[in-house]
Amino acid sequence: MYWDVKTVRPLDNYRIHVQIEDGREGIFDLKPYLDRGVFRKLRDKRYFDRVGIVFGAVTWPHEQDIAAETLVAGMVPADQGKKW
Template sequence: MIAWDVTELKVLPGHRLEVAFADGLRGVVDMSKDDFSGVFAPLADESYFALATIRNGVVVWPNGVDIAPDAMYDEVNSHRSGIAA
């Protein structure tokens, strides 16, 4: 496993994802200000956003869209306040 592989996922209200990574880092990725256009357009609907799952360490949606786990890791790591373990 790579340190930034996603191992746990909880979808939170407001286009946010609570995640845990293979190395134990935990936190919230806030996508509320993202531009959901193009292939990401369905994610603008919170009910569709809530369909997120983990596949091979990556957060994915039914339409095949995924979020780069290394970018999510960097965001959580930069906020180190994250979620208490």
């Protein structure tokens, strides 16, 4: 299965919209991560909005990244409001 992230965009309330190479897309909530180590920096909305993709993973400029497998396991389908 090809799970690399194809697109990502920041949303309100510390969520991101993600599209996976296999065609799935959904919303991933980062609020549970904001009190953990390097993810604390994501509390800064301007920094949070600098989200991007490197080697198929969602990343930010300073050490934060989330693998596609984690996104797929935790994202809610964008059009259905339920988990995969």
